[in-house]
Amino acid sequence: MPPPITKPALLLHLLTETPAALSFLFAPTAQLPGASPDAKLILRNLGGLLMATNLVSLVVLFTTRPEEEDDKLTAMICVCLGTYHVWPLYRAWARMMRSGRPGQGQEKKVLGGPVVHFGVHLLCLGALVGGGVVALLGY
Template identity: 70%
Template sequence: MAPLKPALLLHLLIETPASLSFLLAPYKQLPGASPEAKLILRNFGGLLLSTNLVCLALLFRKPVDNQLMAMLCACLGTYHVWPIYRAWARMGAHDVGGKVGEKVLGGPVVHFVVHVVCLGALLGSGVVGLLEG
């Protein structure tokens, strides 16, 4: 049986602080951001928060719908590709003359590792859950 609930819980635990950071302190994510950019960052924080609410709804849903949870795990897993890409780019910022900002929630190395784990857990659980049918 695919570990669907732990994978969704992992996403929930990882993305809750991230969503709050984007919502409440967008200037930490993008120092010197324009007011318009801060609105976009807050919008992204709201989007992350909404994924957490969907996870919560499915975690407490009775009866459990494993197919739906597996599909959500697979979808959320694909999301984590982009934070991995962002962390990778930030880790190499000093090599390409990029702007190195304040470390937020552990910095790019921590983000890279955490999102790789989330990608593996969510995508793996989703695929196994879908194959189990």
């Protein structure tokens, strides 16, 4: 049996996405100032989706027995959740590139700003996909 590497990755996802989910659900204009009512609904929808990924993580974290800790399903869930983090990485990269351009003004830093987002989501991507792949290869 491979070492228990998927649970820390799932915990990292949970700790990263809980503040984001709450922000999108309860303060969508912090994410997108001046958002239209329809845009706020879309942002809240994203918050709900993030909360659902957190619930999946919680279920896996607290319902799998130690001897099943890195079973194939858990490993595949990690890989799937990891692929999500590509898109926040892309968003953070675009925000970092945009903030250096003249006339763009200073962007409001929400939950650490784009540099922090980039680093955290890169870590999540690596932990989830890497941990999932290593666990799958161990079978």
